[in-house]
Amino acid sequence: MNFFLTEEQKAVRKLARDFAEKEIKPVVAEDDHTHRFQKEIVLKMADQGFFGAAFPEKYGGSNLGFVAHAITVEEISKAESSLRHFFNMQALTCPLTILNWGTEEQKEAYVRKLIRCELFGVNAMTEPNAGSDFASIHANAVEDGDFFVINGAKMWISNAPIMDTGVVYVKTDPKIVPKHRGISCFIIEKDMPGLSRKEIKDKLGHHSAPTGELIFEDCRVPRNNLVGELGQGFKIAMTALDFGRISVAAGAVGVAQACIDESVRYCNEREAFGKKIGEFQMNQQKIADMIAGTEASRILLYKAAFLADKKIRNTFESTIAKHVASETCVRAARFAVEIFGGYGYSEEYPVARLYRDAILYQTGEGSSNITSMIIASDGLGWKKVKVDY
Ligand SMILES: Cc1cc2nc3c(=O)[nH]c(=O)nc-3n(C[C@H](O)[C@H](O)[C@H](O)COP(=O)(O)OP(=O)(O)OC[C@H]3O[C@@H](n4cnc5c(N)ncnc54)[C@H](O)[C@@H]3O)c2cc1C
Known part of the structure; x- marks a missing residue:
């Protein structure tokens, strides 16, 4: 058992700590007050490689690992918790899901761009009437040739107002028992016809982290955007x-x-x-x-x-x-x-x-x-x- 950080992990901590001191702490109070999305800070964090710690070099990551990721998040969140959200959307839940379950084509198209913040991502699970009870989601996708047609809504989605892409979970087999087997995961893009977004303003906290709703009205998603297998969501x-x-x-x-x-x-x-x-x-x-x-x-x-x-x-x-x-x-x-x-x-x-x-x-x-x-x-x-x- 070894409780010591490696020299590499110590360097990661110093980098994140110095970044927080210089870039975040001087503006955090004002940005929290004005509810400003700190895009330029997030882009600088991407430049520092903060989102790529748990990703292989092949997809633009540094391969430093999850402990390094955790150390970085701790330092950034200590200065400004709103910025923590980007470690999920630009690292662990959105691009990591594509890395772990996507096709090679999907990985090539999205992972590198997400961890570099060339694309902003979402991980859309929660709905207006289903959060903890995820197996009971209502949004659904119906097969139509080479497409799936999605209808429904997602609520409380981090990054929704600024998203370019992301993963969404919908029912593809609403009648199957047990019901969690009927859920599938798709990659969505903001310009897909039938997808609209609405910002949720006036949150209690995390004022600088954009949050919103996603509304799907006959939104046609190509079959190639299915992540993993049908029903594996x-x-x-x-x-x-x-x-x-x-x-x-x-x-x-x-x-x-x-x-x-x-x-x-x-x-x-x-x-x-x-x-x-x-x-x-x-x-x-x-x-x-x-x-x-x-x-x-x-x-x-x-x-x-x-x-x-x-x-x-x-x-x-x-x-x-x-x-x-x-x-x-x-x-x-x-x-x-x-x-x-x-x-x-x-x-x-x-x-x-x-x-x-x-x-x-x-x-x-x-x-x-x-x-x-x-x-x-x-x-x-x-x-x-x-x-x-
Ligand atoms: C700022 C913000 C950002 C978010 N970002 C995202 C995001 O990016 N993507 C996403 O998908 N979701 C996101 N969420 C949603 C979040 O994950 C859900 O709010 C959370 O999972 C709880 O779901 P709910 O709000 O529907 O509450 P409910 O599931 O309705 O729960 C209400 C209360 O009942 C309790 N409860 C429910 N079921 C049980 C049970 N079986 N036993 C005991 N107690 C129970 C809960 O603990 C809670 O206290 C975000 C939420 C917020 C506020």
Whole structure:
């Protein structure tokens, strides 16, 4: 067992940390306030190779691996959690799905362009009436010669307002039992007739991450855009979530660490009753809880990413990492706001933003209830996801 980062991974951390200091921190508060999509920052992140860590050189990646990916996400998210979304759309869920399940032609056409942000991607699973219950989606595709005709809607889709391409999951066999067998995955492009988009504005947090709806009205998608086999979509989506949860857990660790950093600074500055507020044991207890939870989350995250690097199935580990890290970051954000007292309620300090951003980690890529169910079902022996290694 080795808990040391390699020299390469340390260099990755330094690169991401320096980038965050120079490019992100000076503008984060203003961009959060104006809800601005930070396109030029995202393009610079692509230039630095941040989205290609888990991809082979053949498709434009650096092959540094999932641990390197996790380290990068943590550093970027620590500065600005909105930017975390791009690590899914431009790396783990969209292009990685095409890399893992697509044809050679699909890989050549999309993977390199997505990780370089020459194309912006989506991963469209959720619908207005089906999120956690993914097997019950309604959007459907009907075969018509060399095309599939898609009808339906997707809700809460990251990158939808700015998308060029992406993967969408629809029913191709609505009557099949069990129903998850009737789902298929397709590559879509923004200019396909019958596809329209609507931005979701005024979100609670993650203001700089564009989110929207996709509406399909007789949208004709070429048969060649099918990813994997017909009816294989549920399996494709679930394996994509194993990777996506690494990125989400890393984002949550970054937010939790930001809460610690801000709280420690404030505890050593602010005075009450003639003392630094860090001298009060009740504040120390919060700091200790935040640090212990974040460190535990980080170890779980690195373990899940390490298994992905070894190409070992990590559903169990990535789910636990996501579960613990997201709960930890929400608690850390709440503690940070409490430590800041009245100023915690003000946009003058970053903790209000951290609090608003933290909450999403309990919902995306499987809510905390759903990750609890996966962990409990394995523990109870009902549905094993843990593999021996
Ligand atoms: C900013 C943002 C970005 C997003 N980006 C994307 C994206 O890019 N692509 C995408 O496909 N989706 C995306 N989502 C959607 C997200 O994945 C879903 O919101 C999430 O999966 C939950 O689904 P839901 O909102 O339909 O909630 P529901 O499934 O309706 O759940 C509502 C509540 O009930 C609980 N619940 C549901 N079923 C059970 C159960 N069996 N047992 C116990 N509790 C249960 C849930 O935990 C939750 O608390 C995004 C959401 C947000 C807010």
